[in-house]
Amino acid sequence: MAALRVAIIGTGFMGRMHAHAWRTAPRFFDLPVTPTATLLVGSNAARTALAAAEFGIPESSDDWRSAIARDDIDIVDICTPGHTHAEIALAALAAGKHVLCEKPLANDVAEAEQMAEAAAAATRRGVFSMCGFSYRRTPALALAKQLIDTGRLGEIRHVRAQYLQDWLTSPDAPFTWRLDRERAGSGTLGDIGAHSIDTAQWLTGSTITGVSAMLRTFVTSRPRLDERVGLGGHGSADAPREAVTVDDAAAFTATFADGALGVFEATRMAAGHRNANRIEINGDRGSVAFDFSFMNEVQFHDATLPSHEQGFRRIDATEPEHPYAGAWWPAGHGLGYEHLFTHQAVDFVRAVTEGRTPHPSFEEAAQVQRVLAAVETSAASESRYTPVEGARS
Structure with missing residues (x-):
């Protein structure tokens, strides 16, 4: 192969980001073949043509099925809302196209497992797939993974993860598809909590085996979106309001297969936090801590040092x-x-050309979906909730 030709499905925020990544990857990394964003597919022909010109993509279409049928497309890159992932991915894999699919993999476990099974069958034919949990490609987090894998933390005991945003803090922030369960699957839990779940399982190398959870929807309706207003904007005070059918916030504890204890929090209601993606792992030999607000550094504590030399130290992961x-x-x-998506494209191209399974695989992403489902089941079950006796309401 001299090139890998990519069809990007979706013209929104993620479509723009992926277009930038495919364009940038071969300019900074020595790749065995050159990926090229050849086609952009959206739901509206006119808007998609404008977006393609803006993204630097030579062709556009409003029909993803015809895109998959083309012989000159090698990779289908799915950047659409979650309710469309399964249909597009399954069709692309059946057509022999490699697939990169944004997270979460699907809107429910059944769809995710169907996609994972199809991906496993396609792999046996030399057709590969990957789910886009892009934070894995942060250099500082990848360094934390190396420290854990080489035993620097020893036996893992604690995982604590937070993903804090504030773009829905105002009750007049406009309604978007991310607040519609039919399209998004879940709210904060699936949108940003999924990242924390994937990061925790990836870093520790251990799966989550049980949860105890709470979900909250603080604002139950929002003004209809003015297309001229982006995320974090405000709808008109007299605009018709749409019902919010997903969660605004999630909190849960978790047990891991290796015995570690996890504490997770995800919210779009943490005023003052634009995109605070945090995780800390504690072991019997040390700890690592990461905050995406300071994405180029990881904090590392070596508990094997003499006590008078111990403490967290900052590692600037730019060497x-x-x-x-x-x-x-x-x-x-x-x-x-934006560099995380370039790294994602690089890793995917290398895996495809080397004939090996890229990570996170669809099966790894399906495991995240199982955890999301368990959190929702736990939150809906009163048996998991113990009232405090004598507490005043």
């Missing part, structure tokens, strides 16, 4: 020896959010 960093700027010149 050429750090994951991905050597392809970019001189040490100390940090990376940004």
